[in-house]
Amino acid sequence: MKAAVLVFPGSNCDRDCKVAVETTTGGHVDMVWHQETALPSGLDLIVVPGGFSYGDYLRCGAMASQSPVMAEVAKAAERGVSILGICNGFQILCESGLLPGALLRNAGLKYICKPIELTIENRNTRFTSAYGDEQTIWMTQGNADGNFFADADTLQSIEDNGQVVFRYVENPNGSINNIAGIVNKAGNVLGMMPHPDRAFEPSLGSADGAPLFHSLQRLLQSA
């Protein structure tokens, strides 16, 4: 697998994402600075990592969505390249219009860091095909703005199209329909608040994030 992890000023899960991809897939990962106007060629995966891009001093992800590299990411998304946004990365993908909806301040108004139980709503995406018949999975989350929201029509279409990939078993933050992660209509862009990049081997408390990366690897093998 050939992957790129974007680095914005204030990204702080960029290394975690690189290590997670390398460890789970043995792939090659390039770090790509946000000012770049071209992506490495032949990418199979672009990861938009977590953190506090630009300090999140404006709306979370709003400034990063305007970075030069995001125009290239949008083009790659159109070409069908897999794009994974985690936490702040999810926020950035929503802000840049690559995913529908928005992430609001958590209902309790506080940052929440804790392990969270998820159901896999759609096992037929390129991000979830390697999951087996497990009922639920566990990963940690850590954010202050993970409360997913979409207007009624958008929500209806997300649900109708099977775009909801992960739901919270116990809603930690007020997310509408307990949504924890969604894909775009084409199914190649995934955004999620919980961290598979912190749950890829048992010593981290959970390896339930690893099948997500294995799924992407499987996609390459089947291609």
Added chain:
Amino acid sequence: MSTTKTIAEYAAEYGLKPDEYQVILDRLGREPNYVELGVFSVMWSEHCSYKSSRLHLRKFPVTGDKVICGPGENAGIIDIGEGPDGQKLACVFKMESHNHPSYIEPYQGAATGVGGIMRDVFTMGARPVALLNALRFGEPDHPKTKRIVEGVVAGIGGYGNCVGVPTVAGETNFHSGYNGNCLVNAMCVGLADADKIFYSAAPEPGLPVVYFGSKTGRDGIHGATMSSAEFSEDSEEKRPTVQVGDPFAEKLLIEATLELMASGAVAAIQDMGAAGLTSSSVEMAGKGGLGITLDLDKVPQREENMSAYEMMLSESQERMLAILKPGREEDGYRIFKKWGLDAAVIGETNTSGHIVLTHKGEVVCDLPLGPLSDDAPLYDRPWVEPDTQAPLTRVPVAPVGDALLTILKSPDMASKRWLWEQYDRHVMADTLADSATGADAGIVRVHGTKKALAVTSDVTPRYVQANPYEGGKQAVAEAWRNLTAVGADPIAITDNLNFGNPERPKIMGQIVRAIDGMAEACRVLNFPVVSGNVSLYNETNGVAIPPTPTVGAVGLIEDYENRIGFNSLKNGQVLILIGDTKGELGSSIYLREVHGLEEGAPPPVDLELEKLNGDFVRSLIHTKTAKAVHDLSDGGLLTAAFDVAAASNVGIELKNPTDLEDHVFAFAEDQARYLVAVDEASAHLVLARAAEAGVAAQTVGVATGTDLVLAGAASLSLEALKQAHESWLPAYMGA
């Protein structure tokens, strides 16, 4: 600046005593000007000069075969062996207080405390990998406590989460003794290559002095002076002396600093912490035996018309001062531009032995560096033996089950989930144990290796209050025990000494005796002090805080697969109590929470026994004989058994094999004890090995069912106990 005051009057206002001011006059042979006075007053403040404690700090053992750099630099450095490629690895760590600012402005005070301690660590070339915090708040019913808790916790989280360093461990107490002065002690642990450490001493003359990071504003002026005085009713008027943090700027500063270091351009480097530009420039030139000139017009400024005085005394955050190797300015500018940081060459090193500041074409300060550091006041403050508590003469009885419930929902003992769920504990993806795990210490991997660092922060203020010497010993011993209980080899500590006004002989006596006790424990346990911080004058209207010498400690686990916690107890396993129980209940949680008594001599600490018992437990962990381990501390055996049962989700049935009454057996706080779970089949062998080693050990229970039971005395459902334990803090905070 009013023109009616004389310089001598300003000296008094800035905390310089008349005899200190006289020394300045003698050394200079003239009256200092206003800027020079400002420089002296911060450099000679308690906060920067340690003038009351320096004499006694010398008692600490500061060397050892694992010590690379002891106290005196920005942080301590220890050797943690080789990495996979044979590189020599070092761990850099320090703890520092931000007590005064956190009381005045809780969010920013705590946030900038976290920021400051991180800078101390990455200034030396280390990437911060773990944060800890030790917090002491006033009693819950005090009108200010809740607001301070809310602000401090939000500030710690807001800063550390954004920078992206996991907050993995900590401690929190509530006591009326902190009503007027909360304590916020933040610790940062970093990792570096041992041969790529950076120091602050300027190496040669003629080198450019580069300022980079955030611009300088008028915030935090005289913060160090404020932290060196008692509070009174008007202290909140000092809010403008509290700095404002920008964690995003700190994140950029970390990356830029580490990149600049990797480029090979850095000759010496120092962060601007307390006393800002003054302290950093004086230290760099002074330690190098050189001189320095700074052109203050070149300092990046956030506000207009800043005076030389304001620039030199500002404690604006997220700023660094570096001395670059000849001709390497362009490397610097390239990196600073990439990270969007302000930067400017603001001066040069020379051989003058003076610090000379120019502003708007005029020399506004010309001071010899020698007197600033060498002649800093050093006091042998008068002290008297501090008050100590006599041994208990009576121990009131209470039903064991009720007492346990009372203890578990008391503010000190209740779950602190509400706090630590606001801290990112997993960023960097190397956290193996954190506040949520059920382990006596936080554990983070040394990235890319099989090694892991165990980190903890400990002190039991009520013991130190009751007997500063024994309490000082206990703080160190408990830190050592906590590292041992996760399977780590304890290596070294950082100390954060929080006390009242040292000019009062009884307080000074507490300081002296606590240091004596700590130093003794450090010697016996081979646990040197490599860095530290002293926070004095924690008093309001003449009432001092309980003496609180916080110990931050680091240990090494060679192979993290050999770590252990107390969340791994399995049904059928046998619980063995290591260490002797004589029934020490003086100054115990039981007495305070169940009977409202704060009295009695604290449990004595037998350091040789600590070593013996601890080494034995570590051997059980290394041979994988131990299946779960928890040290015994606040609340004794039954409280520890609850922790183990709750974290492992299995009940425990204890029996009392001693002659002690059940409530004494359940809640005694005798030291050097651990609760160790082993498989039933190996229990006999463990007891036999303990006997051989001369270690007291006895079987006290078994894991079974869903209740916590002390045979004949108490039987409570684990669910009900957990409910009591988890409910207090959220209810208090109104969550």
